[in-house]
Amino acid sequence: QVQLEESGGGLVEAGGSLRLSCVASGRTFSTYHMGWFRPAPGKEREFVAANIWNSGSTYYADSVKGRFTISRDNAKNTVYLQMNSLKPEDTAVYYCAARRGGYHFREGSYDYWGQGTQVTVSS
Secondary structure: OOOEEEEOOEEEEOOOOEEEEEEEOOOOHHHOEEEEEEEEOOEEEEEEEEEOOOOOOEEEOOOOOOOEEEEEEHHHOEEEEEEOOOOHHHOEEEEEEEEOOOOOOOHHHOOEEOOOEEEEEEO
């Protein structure tokens, strides 16, 4: 069982930055693949970014590539999402998620979810 808690959301002007954090409970955090998602029209949640625990590989949605960076600190049981050059269309609740298998971009592959943190970008 893994419990996830996000923080770091807030209100920022377009072009600004925020860093989201997701703290996980449990001693096996380091062996979970981690991801960030946000709601999208027609979907419950869309993929934003993912980190693969054993290879260190990272993946990003095209809409955030070059602006967002996912990273993790296993010693702190924490995964981060650094968001730069924010745009009004990035406004959403951002969810952290953990999985053991499946695909990094597929919402259904993730086993555990946080409650989300609101990010609002003003124009």
